[in-house]
Amino acid sequence: xxxxxxxxxxGRIVLVTGGASGIGRASVLxxxxxxxxxxxxxxxxxAGEQAAHEAAAADARAEFLRVDVARGAEVEALVDGIVARHxxxxxxxxxxxxxxxxxxxxxxxxALFDRLLAVNVKGVWLSMKHELRxxxxxxxxxxxxxxxxxxxxxxxxxxxxxxxxxxVIGLTRSAAAEYGRLGIRVNAVCPxxxxxxxxxxxxxxxxxxxxxxxxxxxxxxxxxxxxxxxxVLFLCSDAAPFVTGHAMTVDGGFTAV
Numbered sequence: 001x002x003x004x005x006x007x008x009x010x011g012r013i014v015l016v017t018g019g020a021s022g023i024g025r026a027s028v029l030x031x032x033x034x035x036x037x038x039x040x041x042x043x044x045x046x047a048g049e050q051a052a053h054e055a056a057a058a059d060a061r062a063e064f065l066r067v068d069v070a071r072g073a074e075v076e077a078l079v080d081g082i083v084a085r086h087x088x089x090x091x092x093x094x095x096x097x098x099x100x101x102x103x104x105x106x107x108x109x110x111a112l113f114d115r116l117l118a119v120n121v122k123g124v125w126l127s128m129k130h131e132l133r134x135x136x137x138x139x140x141x142x143x144x145x146x147x148x149x150x151x152x153x154x155x156x157x158x159x160x161x162x163x164x165x166x167x168v169i170g171l172t173r174s175a176a177a178e179y180g181r182l183g184i185r186v187n188a189v190c191p192x193x194x195x196x197x198x199x200x201x202x203x204x205x206x207x208x209x210x211x212x213x214x215x216x217x218x219x220x221x222x223x224x225x226x227x228x229x230x231x232v233l234f235l236c237s238d239a240a241p242f243v244t245g246h247a248m249t250v251d252g253g254f255t256a257v
Contacts (some may be wrong), residue, residue, distance in 0.1 A: 006230075007237030010035035014088045014236070015079075017127060018096030020047035023146065024197030026225035027093050028052070034233060039082055040064045042096070042101035045241050053168040058182050069096045069123030079130040082221040089134050091236040094127040094145040095162075099198055103203060105249045113160045120164035121171070129177055132184065142236040145172050147188040149251050165190075176245030185244040187235045192216075192251030194223040219252030 015029045020042035031038045032055035040055065040062060042048035048064040055062035057111050067074045080088050097120045100112060111226040113137075124145050135141030150158060151165030169188055176186040193199060199222070203210060215220050231250045234240055249255050 006030070007092070007201075007233055007239050008035055009233075009237070011034045012090040013082065013088055014189060015039045015041065015082060015089060015092040015131070015211070017041040017067070017092075017094050017123070018146070019064075020044040022198060023093040023194060023225045023228045023232075024052045024093070026229040027095065028055050028062070029058065030183040030226065030229040030233050032056075032058040032062060034056055034062050036091075037061040037086065038063075039078075041067045041069070041078065043068055045114065051212070068091045068117040069094075069127055072126050073152065075123075076130050078136060083134055086171070087096050087169070088138055089131060090142065091142045091144075092127065093232050093236070094124045094131075095196045096123050097129075097146055098160070099161050099202075101158050101161050102202075108160060116160045116164050117167075118162070124168050124171055126163070127173065132179055133173065135184045136179065136182050137186045138183075142186075142228075142240075143175070143184070143186045144232050144235045145188045147172070147190045148249055149190050149192050149249065149254050151188075151190055152247065152255050172247065173245045180244055185235075185240070187240075188247045189228055189231050190247050190249045190251065190255075191228050192223055192249070192254040194225055194228055194250075196225055217252035217254050218257060221252065223250060223252055 014036040016028050019028045019040035028040050029053050038055050040052045045066050052062040052064035068080045145168050148165040148166040150162040151169045155162035172188040228250045
């Protein structure tokens with residue numbers, strides 16, 4: 001059986017935040033292989049530059065920029081710079097996020113709560129604020145935000161993280177409703193447990209074993225970053241022209257049971 005052909009992004013300008021590792025890096029490489037010019041954003045300079053270098057090795061145009069998505073002035077300058085250099089912004093994958101929590105709500109750390117919301121919620125809000133400003137002028141564009149299955153169900157010992165990802169879905173649906181008539185689509189992906197550096201750190205902290213986590217998914221395994229990247233490319237592509245305001249699960253059936 002012939003595998004489905006990846007969508008084409010030839011000549012398109014695509015922004016990926018949190019692009020240095022995990023799902024972000026997989027998406028950077030997938031967009032690059034599909035022909036896009038990719039702007040890679042992260043706070044990890046070494047890994048971000050490496051991701052951009054690998055994207056360029058796929059005969060794609062790629063550049064890395066260090067940006068803290070929780071800082072409004074940096075995000076505004078990022079988007080304005082993209083438009084100044086490339087003339088437009090066709091698609092954005094707002095993927096930057098953190099997850100460092102492992103305690104019951106009453107034992108939670110206030111500083112960590114503030115940091116989670118600053119990156120996971122404010123970062124997405126700021127990114128969309130400036131991306132939508134540009135796309136509204138263009139009257140076209142596609143945005144995908146990274147939520148989580150924890151944005152759809154509860155997440156014991158990860159209440160603040162779950163709250164942040166529920167918020168991402170709320171931002172996504174609200175923006176889709178506001179900007180649909182301007183030719184802009186806004187969706188979210190909700191990954192289950194995916195094999196990424198963030199996942200590996202959670203296993204090292206003793207949150208659960210790989211076998212225990214895999215058993216939570218009816219598919220019987222942990223997901224791979226490129227499987228989420230495939231969903232991101234679909235949602236950003238011309239193959240999904242009537243899909244907006246959707247929170248797409250990529251979770252091996254986790255939320256089905």
